[in-house]
Amino acid sequence: MDISVIIPLYNEAESLPELTAWIERVMEENRFSYEIIFINDGSSDNSWEVIEQLQSKNSNIHGI
Numbered sequence: 001m002d003i004s005v006i007i008p009l010y011n012e013a014e015s016l017p018e019l020t021a022w023i024e025r026v027m028e029e030n031r032f033s034y035e036i037i038f039i040n041d042g043s044s045d046n047s048w049e050v051i052e053q054l055q056s057k058n059s060n061i062h063g064i
Helices: 016-029 047-057
Strands: 003-009 034-040 061-063
Touching: 003 016, 016 034, 016 047, 034 047, 047 061
Parallel strands: 003 034, 034 061
Antiparallel strands: none
């Protein structure tokens, strides 16, 4: 594993797909092995559901 990106978040459902796409693009362009760890700090929006959707598409994504 080259890089671990750890992102704490609170009510960021809208920004997660764009942020994830940006990280994926940079990692793939540079051929880094990576993981993205989202830490949901008790969001009241649907952040957790978005994390689960992103996880289902990319095994490098993890949610806590």
